[in-house]
Amino acid sequence: MAKGENLYIRADKDSDHNIIFLDDVHQQAIDFLENQCISPCCVVETSTKHGKASLHCWYRLSEPTDRAMRKAVEYTLIKKLHEQFPDPDPAKMPGDYGSCDGGHLGRLAGSWNYGLKTPKNNPVLLVEASGYVLSADVTAALLVEAEKGTMDLRVLDADLEAIKANEY
Numbered sequence: 619m620a621k622g623e624n625l626y627i628r629a630d631k632d633s634d635h636n637i638i639f640l641d642d643v644h645q646q647a648i649d650f651l652e653n654q655c656i657s658p659c660c661v662v663e664t665s666t667k668h669g670k671a672s673l674h675c676w677y678r679l680s681e682p683t684d685r686a687m688r689k690a691v692e693y694t695l696i697k698k699l700h701e702q703f704p705d706p707d708p709a710k711m712p713g714d715y716g717s718c719d720g721g722h723l724g725r726l727a728g729s730w731n732y733g734l735k736t737p738k739n740n741p742v743l744l745v746e747a748s749g750y751v752l753s754a755d756v757t758a759a760l761l762v763e764a765e766k767g768t769m770d771l772r773v774l775d776a777d778l779e780a781i782k783a784n785e786y
Contacts, residue, residue, distance in 0.1 A: 685719075
């Protein structure tokens with residue numbers, strides 16, 4: 619048994635698959651997406667930030683797609699959340715653009731969060747595991763919207779290095 623180590627999971631980042639990951643989401647953001655028929659298949663609580671549970675959410679598209687398109691879908695969902703929940707402090711908005719890469723690691727439920735920015739010994743708790751798969755119509759709409767937003771990804775890619783330099 620690993621002690622003092624963080625345990626992460628992800629689907630093979632370089633293979634085509636249908637898993638979308640969002641980091642640092644709160645329950646209101648999940649509810650907002652669910653009202654648009656975008657429900658997570660799995661939700662894990664990793665810590666508490668700004669008085670709210672910080673959640674990792676996995677979504678399953680109805681069809682596999684490549685890493686670039688998964689990244690575009692993640693970006694599209696985070697952009698929706700930032701528009702819905704604006705805040706002068708970007709750290710308080712749901713969704714982390716820095717984790718938007720089509721193959722990011724998420725924390726394993728049942729393990730511990732030994733993160734640098736969180737109090738030590740935070741349990742990583744399973745909140746929901748429905749296995750839900752987005753409908754073909756919802757998936758198609760997300761893919762179309764993500765395809766339209768790929769121009770924005772160029773700006774994101776340019777800014778990611780600056781974001782990561784400030785976080786790590």
